[in-house]
Amino acid sequence: MSTDHAISATGLVKRYGAKTALTGIDLAVPTGTVTSVLGPNGAGKTTAVRILTTLSVPDEGAATVAGFDVTTHPTEVRRRIGLTAQDTTVDGLLTGRQNLVMIGELHHLGRSVAQRRADQLLEEFSLTDAADRLVSGYSGGMRRRLDIAATLVADPEVLFLDEPTTGLDPRARNELWDVLDTLVDRGTTILLTTQYLEEADRLADDIVVVDHGRIIAQGDARSLKRQVGGEQIQLITTRAEQFEAAVAILANATGAQPTTDLTARSATATTVDGVAALATVAATLRDAGIAVDDLGLRQPTLDEVFLTLTGSPADDDPADDPSSSSNHRKVAR
Numbered sequence: 542m543s544t545d546h547a548i549s550a551t552g553l554v555k556r557y558g559a560k561t562a563l564t565g566i567d568l569a570v571p572t573g574t575v576t577s578v579l580g581p582n583g584a585g586k587t588t589a590v591r592i593l594t595t596l597s598v599p600d601e602g603a604a605t606v607a608g609f610d611v612t613t614h615p616t617e618v619r620r621r622i623g624l625t626a627q628d629t630t631v632d633g634l635l636t637g638r639q640n641l642v643m644i645g646e647l648h649h650l651g652r653s654v655a656q657r658r659a660d661q662l663l664e665e666f667s668l669t670d671a672a673d674r675l676v677s678g679y680s681g682g683m684r685r686r687l688d689i690a691a692t693l694v695a696d697p698e699v700l701f702l703d704e705p706t707t708g709l710d711p712r713a714r715n716e717l718w719d720v721l722d723t724l725v726d727r728g729t730t731i732l733l734t735t736q737y738l739e740e741a742d743r744l745a746d747d748i749v750v751v752d753h754g755r756i757i758a759q760g761d762a763r764s765l766k767r768q769v770g771g772e773q774i775q776l777i778t779t780r781a782e783q784f785e786a787a788v789a790i791l792a793n794a795t796g797a798q799p800t801t802d803l804t805a806r807s808a809t810a811t812t813v814d815g816v817a818a819l820a821t822v823a824a825t826l827r828d829a830g831i832a833v834d835d836l837g838l839r840q841p842t843l844d845e846v847f848l849t850l851t852g853s854p855a856d857d858d859p860a861d862d863p864s865s866s867s868n869h870r871k872v873a874r
């Protein structure tokens with residue numbers, strides 16, 4: 542068993558009747574890092590989390606979490622982990638503070654220690670003002686923060702978060718991301734599932750892309766982006782009369798035919814040489830006396846990565862225009 546991996550799994554298979562929810566998942570999450578399991582509805586994310594948190598037993602394969610086998614030593618595992626499930630777990634009929642104190646007492650902290658821990662977590666999650674209000678009156682974002690605070694009462698070594706920000710508005714999502722940053726700084730190992738490419742990109746050291754119970758790609762955001770055919774150099778010239786010369790320089794440096802937009806004085810070309818090609822373009826433009834409003838290296842977004850890997854967009858958000866779902870999907874960055 543490996544001690545430098547807080548989570549490790551090999552060949553996890555889970556069947557529900559005729560349906561195979563996981564078809565052989567391997568995972569290795571180094572201690573103190575964040576791994577994001579990224580996939581659309583039904584990919585198998587919750588199934589994997591349930592196995593790793595001992596709530597479900599795999600049909601095949603094995604996993605260790607915090608150094609213990611999830612099947613043979615579930616109690617040892619449970620003592621060292623926290624789980625924020627996909628559905629909210631806090632009690633709406635109690636206040637935020639009452640929820641946290643109760644959980645502390647369930648963990649045998651003793652009343653005064655439980656109270657101190659509750660106050661500390663309420664403060665950390667910006668819930669002090671709402672601490673004595675019933676949770677049923679909390680917003681979705683506040684409830685989610687309380688969920689995570691509740692998971693942290695017992696100070697887990699390994700934290701599992703199943704879609705922590707689904708359903709939150711962008712502001713609440715950002716607040717939660719900041720909270721997770723703090724945990725990461727403190728050295729907590731985190732496995733989080735998400736349907737949001739931006740979230741995986743923002744939080745995770747390593748991203749595991751899951752679809753139909755299989756891992757279809759893995760790596761950091763940068764390497765995943767590279768898998769879809771490299772980066773692009775984009776330039777915008779200041780003056781229209783210098784545009785043609787700039788396009789020629791871009792074509793020359795990249796060996797690729799640039800895509801151009803004369804009205805915007807903008808040209809884009811794919812490159813495999815990244816920063817080196819960018820430096821060449823910058824130097825050549827300067828030597829030729831061509832002024833630019835913008836010149837930069839653009840990585841493909843994780844949305845584009847997902848589209849390339851699976852042939853379909855990463856989510857099925859009804860707000861998306863279905864006619865733009867294939868090649869012209871709107872991307873955040």
Ligand SMILES: Nc1ncnc2c1ncn2[C@@H]1O[C@H](COP(=O)(O)OP(=O)(O)OP(=O)(O)O)[C@@H](O)[C@H]1O
Nearest residue numbers: 557560561562580581582583584585586587588589
């Ligand atoms: N208890 C169950 N009984 C039968 N089928 C199940 C059960 N739990 C999950 N499944 C099926 O297994 C597959 C994976 O489900 P899972 O909940 O792990 O997906 P998910 O990635 O968490 O999806 P979501 O993003 O919607 O939460 C789905 O096809 C689901 O219908």
Ligand SMILES: [Mg+2]
Nearest residue numbers: 586587588627
């Ligand atoms: Mg799920």
